[in-house]
Amino acid sequence: MLSPLTHDDPARIAGYRLTARLGSGGMGTVYLARSAGGRTVALKTMHAGIASDPASRTRFRLETDAARIIGGHHGATVVDADPLAETPWLATEYVLGPPLDDAVTLCGPLPEPSVRALGAALAGALSQLHSSDVVHRDLKPSNVMLTAYGPKIIDFGIAQAAGDERLTRTGAATGTPAFMSPEQATGQEHTPAGDVFALAGVLAFAATGRGPFGTGQAADLLYRVRYAEPDLADVPPPLLPLLIRCLSKDPAQRPTTAQLAAGLHDGHGEFADHLPDLLLADIGRRATEVWQYQPYRLPAPEGTTRGPASGAPALTRRRLLTVGGSSVLGVAAAGAGAWAWLGPKDPGGRTGDGPEPARSSTSASPTASEKPLSDYLWQVQIPPVDDLTLRVYPAADPFPAVLGDHVLLTIGTGLAAVDPKTGKGAWTTGDVEDAWRVTTDGKQIFRIPDHEFFGVEGQVKPLVVDSVDAATGKTAKPRQTFPDFNVLHKEGQLVCCADGMLYLVGGTGGYKRGGYQNGQSWYLVAVDMRSGAERWRRPLPPRKEETDSPHFLAGRVVGNRLVLLQETSAGKVRLTVHDSRTGGPLWSAPATDTEPDLVRNLLTVDDRHVYLGFGPLRALRLADGKEAWTLARSRPDASFGPPSLKDGVVYAVQDKRGLVAVGAADGRVRWEEKGGEGARADLTDPPAAGRKYVYSKGPSGLRRIDVSTHTTTATYKTSGTRFLAHERARVVFALGGPLISAYPWSSRPVVAPAAGCPSSRPSRPTTLWKAQP
CATH class of the missing domain: 2.40.128.630 (Lipocalin)
Structure with a gap:
């Protein structure tokens, strides 16, 4: 959860602007921060008091290396880092989702399908880590983040190379007692089998709401881990045989990560489909919270005059226009997210051969309460910045731009030209931009x-x-x-x-x-x-x-x-x-x-006016900058998101009311959205406007609004946060998180699979570009 900055927190670290605290412990503090390009990151720093300790610095460097090894699919992508700085720091992607312990507190024990999907994905993550001879050593519910696309493992603070005892004293137990392996509890070497033991404890917690060895003092927990049988009451019976093997006191009796994954799930389906609705809503709430949060700084205690470490004043921002708690940024992402446990020899996923047919709507005008459709035409994964060298590049925020018949993006492997009809990459430069x-x-x-x-x-x-x-x-x-x-x-x-x-x-x-x-x-x-x-x-x-x-x-x-x-x-x-x-x-x-x-790359202008939102919707004359019109005259309290322009009409979402179409020349309202579905529409990105339809994000997904009837005629599940109407290809191109997708543009019917025939949609999005080594 987000907490205010303290009076002596710095305003910036290495060019990243701090906005909130995410947590603090004995080793350091983790902040919510933003890069100059607008990317939100989790920035971890080491406490100054221990930064002079060589062993602590070495641990921090190893944590950074381990996070890079596991990569963005199973962990939080490393965006930037400087373990050699006076105060070492590490910036990773900000994961949109709760930790597993918070999820169980909110939703109660997870159903068996959720536990199986979770376990298979985590086993794949550990498999990738172990293939690089690294063990985590502190797998526990609070270190597992649940996103719409699958779980991510974080916090590699005590990870180390298998067999490396330089940072561990013989006989010393390092880790979290409730989820330690017996060998770790006695200070012996923690092998990959120890991570399997911890994973079984995490899955038992997910299934029952409690750890297999109870709670209490550390000494009591360590004793139970070493000598007592695990308490697996309330674990679904089909899961018991596998978890019992994983929790064997003898490491040799435990299954491998590959065996564990195969025994839990076949990897098919979308991860979000296995999660409870309440958990999906919480993912959406957390995604919205990041943008609605108002940064502020706690005052110094009386008698203290010290300010932020950088000497800069605390940053403030105008409160982002209020939207519903289940923003499309999170909830719609939950519907389109993909998952699969990946072993070390399958880092990129299977590759598709072309566009995929989408399923047709069962209702001409779905309501916000109806489940949105999964009818993207195609969906592919964008590779993250892959940096296993000492050169750490800042992350490039992808932006979509029309490039003839293609769409131009900046992605983890450089510039890329994408065919919006098929999702196939025409080329990529191979250089991070x-x-x-x-x-x-x-x-x-x-x-x-x-x-x-x-x-x-x-x-x-x-x-x-x-x-x-x-x-x-x-x-x-x-x-x-x-x-x-x-x-x-x-x-x-x-x-x-x-x-x-x-x-x-x-x-x-x-x-x-x-x-x-x-x-x-x-x-x-x-x-x-x-x-x-x-x-x-x-x-x-x-x-x-x-x-x-x-x-x-x-x-x-x-x-x-x-x-x-x-x-x-x-x-x-x-x-x-x-x-x-x-x-x-x-x-x-x-x-x-x-x-x-919030307004980066958002500039709407024609040969007469510049059109502005994020407050009143207004037009300034291009000739002299004077105000030509504003809706605030008739709607003094109205707030609007950023506008878009099409054929002399300005489109913008009004807070709590939905899409509004306004004449660009005179500012007169041409029409307003009907049906009430726009009351919680997203206000952070402009609508994507075409001649027949306007596309706007809503709490249930990407809404297609008919310019003739002024109503929503289709809703698509999407993880997109930026949309581009590509008229030549007749698709709406969506970009968001690690995925790019395309949705139907025209009113032609979307063909569904024939009855009794399996859908040709792959079980997960394809990956078209491999990150450069």
Whole structure:
């Protein structure tokens, strides 16, 4: 659960902005944090008091290595880390789901199908870990996170290489007594068989709500683990023989992880389908909580004057527009999540051959209480950043952009062009990219290649801009070098490109890890995309030292105007408009009071207006920045999500009411959603608008709203959090978490499998790209 920051918690760590505490223990503190690109992470730090202890530092490094080994499918993906820092830290993905102990507290003992699915997946996770000669040594309910896609194992603080006794004194028991193996309880070597013993205890807890050796003092628990028989009363009888073998005092009598997985489940079906509805709702609530949480800092005790360790003030944000507790971000993800236990020789999953038929709706207008449909046309997994070397790249937040007949993404293995009709990858670059260092006009692609992540303070390396062949993903001509700009500045940015011009941000001055520093100068530059000639250069306002957010959140060119969403040094969002021919400033105005991360890449503009949400829905004149219209005049208390624009109509979701269609020219309401299903619609992403339908997230999934009847005509289960209407392919492209999917665009009927015939849908989404070693 989220807790406020204390008065002496830092505001930032290594460029990550801290927003809340997730927990604290004897070794360190775990924070909820966000990167400059808007990615939410769990950031673990070591207490300063023990950071000088070499053994503690070694444990922290091994924890980082173990987390990388298990990877993002079975664990929390490692986003960034510096175990050699003065205060070591580790940033991983923030897992959207409760720990197993919280889930059992909320829902009671899990039904047998849930326990079997859980056990098979965890056995696969341990198999992957053991294949790298690493044992966990502290598997317990609080270290198992339940997501819609499957369980994830976290906290490798006492993991170690099998047979390595350098960090364990002989005769010393290290771990959690209630879930230790007998050999671990006596300080002997903990082998993979010890993890199997602990897993059986975790499954017994899931099935009964209590551990197999009860509760009490550590000494009592250690005695029972070593000598007493486990209490398996209330365990479903079909599970008893397998769990009894796993809990044998003799490690040689226990099954292997592969045998355990095979005895529990065949790996078919979707993991979310095995979870209780109450648990799925809690996953959705936790997903929503992350965005609704208002960061704040506890005051210092009386007589204490010390502030945050960084000296920066505590961060605040405007409360995100309230949505229902079962946000589509979590609950809809639960419906489309995939799972399977994977052994070490099957890290990527099976691969499909093409699009999959979807099942048709049984109701023309489903209600929010009805179970949404699983009729995606196809669904594939995105590989996470795979980094088993000492070079730790920052995570790139994927963004969908239309690229001719394809969709362009930044994924764990680099840029990728995806066929929206089939989900097949046309190409990938193989280089990890930051989303703000890539831009496209739908025909050409440009990027700032990341030649080196760890620089030397004071070092300067010329910034290079590559042209990427949209057909092959290969580096093409022209390739331009800017000798006075420093490529090591991660805040460098490609803002947008249009009409033969590329607009970028470059900085001069020495590199310093951790963001901007005094002495750097930053410029907005226009470059001819064909010749590489610089057309104009404009200085940018100075940034606060140690911050690291790029200057611009989004950019578009309309006629002779360059329209920019700019994040100020004070963390505010402003609209700034320049003459695209000369760079001369035309006007500037406040855009929204919301957090900058929420409006990244969200800029809606046509040749007359800029359209703004996250508050009142309004239009500013492109000519001078003056307000052309706002719905707040007739609806003073109304709040709207970000808008989208299609054929002269602005679409946005109004808080507690649903989708509203407004004339772009005059601001008059054309129609409002009917049926009451939009009362809890999502307000964080713009609707995806087409000519016949508008797609909007709701508590039950992705809703397809007919522009003629103004009602929801279909609802699709989805894990998507960003949607793109690809009219040429006639699909709605959805991106969210580790999955990309496509949903029907047109009104043609969706064909269901014939009666008595098995569906051709695979038991889990395919994986199309392998992460680079």
